[in-house]
Amino acid sequence: MKDLSMNYGDGLVLKAINLEVYRGQIVGYIGPNGAGKSTTVRIILGLQEGYFGEVRLFGEDIRTSGVSYKKRIGYVPETAEVYDTLTAREYLTFSGECYGMEEERAERKARLLMEQFGLAHAMDARLSSFSKGMRQKVLIISSLLHNPDLLFFDEPLSGLDANSVLVFKEILARLSEQGKTVFYSSHIMDVVEKISHRIVLLSDGYIAADGSFDELKEQNKEGTLEEIFNQLTGFHEHEKIARDFVSIVEEV
Numbered sequence: 001m002k003d004l005s006m007n008y009g010d011g012l013v014l015k016a017i018n019l020e021v022y023r024g025q026i027v028g029y030i031g032p033n034g035a036g037k038s039t040t041v042r043i044i045l046g047l048q049e050g051y052f053g054e055v056r057l058f059g060e061d062i063r064t065s066g067v068s069y070k071k072r073i074g075y076v077p078e079t080a081e082v083y084d085t086l087t088a089r090e091y092l093t094f095s096g097e098c099y100g101m102e103e104e105r106a107e108r109k110a111r112l113l114m115e116q117f118g119l120a121h122a123m124d125a126r127l128s129s130f131s132k133g134m135r136q137k138v139l140i141i142s143s144l145l146h147n148p149d150l151l152f153f154d155e156p157l158s159g160l161d162a163n164s165v166l167v168f169k170e171i172l173a174r175l176s177e178q179g180k181t182v183f184y185s186s187h188i189m190d191v192v193e194k195i196s197h198r199i200v201l202l203s204d205g206y207i208a209a210d211g212s213f214d215e216l217k218e219q220n221k222e223g224t225l226e227e228i229f230n231q232l233t234g235f236h237e238h239e240k241i242a243r244d245f246v247s248i249v250e251e252v
């Protein structure tokens, strides 16, 4: 990304961001609510128009490279609309076909991946009957079915149980070993701290920090990523806010 800026009408949300991400990197993309993380991802995915600057993916400017680069991308959005009336088999096969896979191959891979997540029994159940975690697993499978080179995960652990989180973190490490690049956006700091090769902190439309966790720790003299996050975003008031909040709640 070069000088990437975005304005929704009332002020700049992204202020000339420059970021170069390399193959095989897991990048933890973090920042306060409203910092512009989803906006960045939507621009890169070609879902958001009206930006300034340049975004190059796989060496080509996305403004001129057509849509074929999208086949090399997998995406788990923070909130996703799934087609509730479809079964998991139908949804995943359809999703694979959208990325150019043959029906039979998409269905076979979907079945094998569902089995790995312990969901073989739910293959022919409608998505409307799925629990939150089951749905999230379907979204994760859908993002990976076509074997993409570049992955965008926005709070991918949402709803996953502790065992599934372990499996997913291991999957991420292996995908990166295979040379896949992962853009991982989350507010769960201890997970970001552990899985990321590099952490990019967006604050108020700027990149406020960029480096490995060890580098950030060295620069900021703070212990955990959560503490570094608090420090870099100038936030020290959690106790006071909590106190005031509860006293308002208790007002009769």
Ligand SMILES: Nc1ncnc2c1ncn2[C@@H]1O[C@H](COP(=O)(O)OP(=O)(O)OP(=O)(O)O)[C@@H](O)[C@H]1O
Residues within 6 Å of the ligand: 008, 013, 031, 032, 033, 034, 035, 036, 037, 038, 039, 040
């Ligand atoms: N479609 C839109 N129209 C107008 N403003 C928008 C739109 N989408 C986002 N914004 C604004 O842009 C800013 C950045 O939003 P964005 O969703 O990128 O933040 P985020 O970093 O992903 O936040 P969160 O951590 O809460 O998901 C916010 O102030 C938001 O109100």
